[in-house]
Amino acid sequence: MAFEIIDMDVQHTAIDDLVVVTLKQVTDDRGTVREFFRASAYTDGPFAGLGEWRQINVTETKQGAVRGLHGEAMVKLVSCVSGAAHGVYLDAREDSATYGAVVTVPLVPGTQVLVPAGVCNAFQSVSDGGTQYVYCFTEEWTPGMAGIAFSPIDEGLGISWPLPIDENDPAQISAKDLGAPRFSESARR
Template identity: 35%
Template sequence: MRVERGALDGVLLFIPTQHHDDRGFFTRTFDAALAREHGLDPAAFIQDSQSRSRRGVIRALHGRGGQGEAKLVRCARGAVHDVLVDARPESPTFGRQMATVLDDETFAHLYVPRGLLHGYQALTDQADVCYRIDREHDPEEDIAVRYDDPDLAIAWPLPVSVISPRDLAAQSWARVRQRLLAPT
């Protein structure tokens, strides 16, 4: 498994080595020693979740306030266009975004540090996304920014097929940014 740094501060991409033969393939999907080597505490991840989406579905852009939430994200089936927005006011990459494709060919894992907004669009007929999360969910801490916010101008690759009512009601980046930058 190799590790690459993402375009946003603290983001890592873990890319497993696949071993193919006549039966198919084998790959390691998580390595605690490698996680520790790159500054992650493998024991901190307390919850695993999975979602399934159809082509064109966007699930975005979600994050947590308070202490935030770190996660490892991978696509176990199909492919997704994965997007991160840095919502950490103290970060050198605050307000910037990055995108990467996660799929069931490379099985790359995206490490999303606390304080980033995360979303994705399904690129295949079915896309299963798996999350390994380091905090219990607290709905009071949810942060959501509209997927089509003009200030972010995210280039989603496909026409949108479905958006949840929650995501349609999300706030603008300008409003969330103002709240994040307000003195406490």
């Protein structure tokens, strides 16, 4: 196998300040090394003023399960380190020019999404063996912190989840996410 280097790349989306990052990756016969985070690479453009990561969580999510749509008052950097996910992002910032926009991103190792504060994040694990999903937060999560949540199964958002979601199966969707308000019914359009 040839030695291959893929440089870091940043692509803008239809939601203001939501960007998709392809990580710098080096592959050889042994496998691949990905630069999950390098401070010097995250200083300009959409990363300017980002600050330090204050908390990093890893979830292990079974195939078909959905987590979200959650939009906290902090910036998140999300990615898969194992498996794959269908990422969904909803701009719930009422003062945003892209308010109400929905963007989907196929997430695999080597792809990250920088999620601005107030943009809701959800994902569905699509891998047979499940998905390990990483969240980096600019603030520590605390109960009752500022944020918003909407139902990920709101038909009015036009989200096409790759796998069917059984609303009666708590292993696929939590009661909290299922019972969250529907953005299409409650938000300014």
